[in-house]
Amino acid sequence: MASTKEIRTRMKSVEQTLKITNAMYLIASSNLRKAKARLEQAAPYFTKMHTTIADILHRSPELSHHFLDRRPEIPAEERKVGYVVLSGDKGLAGAYNHNVLKLAERRLRETARPKLFVVGLVGRAYFQERNIPFEEDFSYVVQNPTMSRARDISDELVQQFLDRELDEVRILYTEMVSALRLEVREQTLLPLVRENFPWEPPKGGPLLPPVTYLPSPEAVLDAIVPSGYVRGMVFGALVEAFSSEQSARMTAMESASDNARDMLKKLSLTYNRARQAAITQEITEIAGGAQNARR
Known part of the structure; x- marks a missing residue:
């Protein structure tokens, strides 16, 4: 059995670890609340962008636009597909990073001509270790999702598509x-797919209210798709990924804290047994010494 000093040292180490896991749990909880509030504040704007695009496509069924061009003339083996992979900047979040990175690796194998865009330090390190090339990485974005950071990513993607x-x-x-x-979710940002924009008739009847898009529906799409729809989708994905990371970290830290408390209970029981054994041994030695002195 270990000495009482060794057990006590280990107990102090576990107590320090417990303080750290508790602090990380509280930080993740605070970050999660802020992220969800940010997404709720921006949701009406993104919803309006989506309904506007749906309205334009419904009113103009024959509309031809470069953001709607699926490029059917390009065969599958020659199609260049860009994958934007959102991972975290840190670990200690359970299987959060593992799941999305494994899906990304599978999609890269299935695609003839993939282009990889990495968001997050964990993803960058993962693909670097496996010698998987990536087009660009956006570091230090996932820890504080903002519209400006979403714009940097979306502008690059839209320009390469155009x-x-x-x-x-x-x-x-x-x-x-x-x-x-x-x-783990996979969504297509570009080209736009009509089926993803279902139109709902206005309340009170199926008749379409008169709406005129100026200078033209094509020009409106040119304006709102890059700055509204794609940027909003990227921002929403960033916030969802950040929220998921914080939730996963909360679960992992809660489990680690519970394990630390269980370990402290076991170490405390072992410590008491060791101390009792040491006291018993000392009493036995004293009694034996007194008996020898009387002789």
């Missing part, structure tokens, strides 16, 4: 379905 350097743009991220359920 320059035909990319034929498709997809984003991979983790969505927090509930506090205990995180799911």
Whole structure:
């Protein structure tokens, strides 16, 4: 059995670890609340962008636009597909990073001509270790999702799509379905797919109210798709990924704290047994010494 000093040293080490895991849990909880509030504040704007695009597409069923061009003339083996992968900047978040990175690696193997855009330090290190090249990485973005940072990412993607350097743009991220359920999502940013913009008739009847888009529906799409829809989708994915990371870290730190408390209970029991054994041994030695002295 270890000495009481060794057990006490180990108990102090576990207590320090418990303080750290508790602090990380509280920080993750605070970050999660802020991120969800930020997404809720921006949600009405993104919803309006989505409904506006749906209205334009419904009113103009024959509309031809470069953001709607799926480029069917390009065969699958020649299509350049861009994957934006959102990972974290830190670990200690359970399987959060592992799940999205594994999906990204599978998609890269399945695509003939992929282009990888990495968001997050964990993702960059992961692909560097495996010698998987990436087009660009956006570091220190996921810890504080903002519209300006989403703009930097979306502008690059839109420009490459317009320059035909990319034929498709997809984003991979983790969505927090509930506090205990995180799911990896894959969404297509470009080109726009009509089926993803269902139109709902206005309340009171199926008739369309008169609306005129000036100078033209094409010009309106040119304006709102890059700055409204794509940027909003990227920002929403950044916030969802950040929220998922904080939720996963809260769960991991709560589990680590529970394990630390259980370990402290076991160490405390072991410490008391060792101390009792040491006291018993000391009493036995004293009694034996007294008996020898009487002789």
